[in-house]
Amino acid sequence: xxxxxxxxxxxxxxxxxxxxxxxxxxxxxxxxxxxxxxxxxxxxxxxxxxxxxxxxxxxxxxxxxxxxxxxxxxxxxxxxxxxxxx
Numbered sequence: 001x002x003x004x005x006x007x008x009x010x011x012x013x014x015x016x017x018x019x020x021x022x023x024x025x026x027x028x029x030x031x032x033x034x035x036x037x038x039x040x041x042x043x044x045x046x047x048x049x050x051x052x053x054x055x056x057x058x059x060x061x062x063x064x065x066x067x068x069x070x071x072x073x074x075x076x077x078x079x080x081x082x083x084x085x086x
Contacts, residue, residue, distance in 0.1 A: 004050040011043035034071050038064060
């Protein structure tokens with residue numbers, strides 16, 4: 001077994017940790033969860049590249065883009081978000 005094959009396990013743990021943080025009621029934990037999710041995306045891309053898992057790599061870039069979009073929307077004032085919904 002190649003050492004990079006083992007990367008999937010820390011990637012999985014980091015993803016679960018990020019999910020737990022994002023689900024927190026504390027704003028600081030949710031913010032940390034965003035960065036931990038980005039770290040998990042990077043770990044999965046590294047493992048996917050090694051494993052030639054191209055769909056997984058595409059998924060991680062898509063999830064990272066959605067996380068960044070969500071973080072930006074969360075920073076908008078409430079009135080701006082309501083105006084966008086109309």
